[in-house]
Amino acid sequence: MANRSRTKYIILGMLTIQDMSGYEITKAIKSSTQFFWSESPGQIYPTLAQCVKEALVFCNDEASGKNQRAKKTYTITEKGREMLAFWLEYAPQPDVIRNELLLKLFFGRNGKAQDMIYHLMHQKKANEAGLSFLNSLQNKLSLKNADSPDLKYWLITIDYGIKITEAELSWCEAALKVLEAK
């Protein structure tokens, strides 16, 4: 089943916010969607080139003779907007879920309880850091984009991050209690 990749759509989506270069798209993903969607640069650049070929985006080619590695920015085309809208209509496909911490815990009795406790403490700290990142992101976004039609949707995704991280944190604490008892 070909074409299951959604790199194309995150690129198109990012370009609805503003014109960007491949590098900027990569950075934008890292700073805003990282907690529910990630992409590597080695995926972004070829897909971007493919989007140009399909006329979904337009390349504002600044390639002067001198600088071969000049920054190129991309603009989404009408066709690109249509493709994005079309994709949005369809039911999201369930993604592979893989959580190595859970897998280790599931087989935990074959290892040292102390190691499991250590893994959980590490996870707890990561959750605490994640929570403070999400809270500051929430504030920053709300202030900077008060008038943006995107804001409502962005806040929904951040709310997801916060609720899930809080739940994970409370699970960590409960699990630690179970393993530390006795």
Added chain:
Amino acid sequence: MANRSRTKYIILGMLTIQDMSGYEITKAIKSSTQFFWSESPGQIYPTLAQCVKEALVFCNDEASGKNQRAKKTYTITEKGREMLAFWLEYAPQPDVIRNELLLKLFFGRNGKAQDMIYHLMHQKKANEAGLSFLNSLQNKLSLKNADSPDLKYWLITIDYGIKITEAELSWCEAALKVLEAK
């Protein structure tokens, strides 16, 4: 960076519970770890063969002359147990997180609000079903494995599922309120 696959470890782990065939391992994964770890049969069989080659598991070969497709069961070896224990010590590696529902919502203003509401309602139903599955799994496991040293760990993973699903459910409801409010 080779050998990042953890299929080997889930196979070894499953074989610490009891001897199983490849088919049974696949089924066991589907019925117990599916909500945090999945594997496809096309991954299980070759990895199982590899484990035999590395002497991590032993094949109880019932291959009589007649039935070429007889069920083969596998037993974990001492070396396999060591390998599993070794893996358990190490900090879990962060796995790729991909949530297409979130990605669609993030770019939601480029689509119809009604579609986003529909996607969320679908997710809400899936969470409700998941919750009832996890609750019955919790009961079944507790009764059937009351004396098993694995039980404590298994319940921790189920508790994760329940807490996360509940959080997702409450997020769905909150998000629906935001989007349905005019």
Added chain:
DNA sequence: TGAGTCATGTAATTCGTTACATGATTAA
């Protein structure tokens, strides 16, 4: 006798990451 499930395995293909190569610009 036909459907469904039990059961094992392979091949093709896709997806995506990592590592590398290259070079410009900027701030200490």
Added chain:
DNA sequence: TTAATCATGTAACGAATTACATGACTCA
């Protein structure tokens, strides 16, 4: 001047899924 970051891109590789091929057993 040198380290960091900005910036684009390719090649090699690995992981994993899907689809397919094969065939036995069981139950209605």
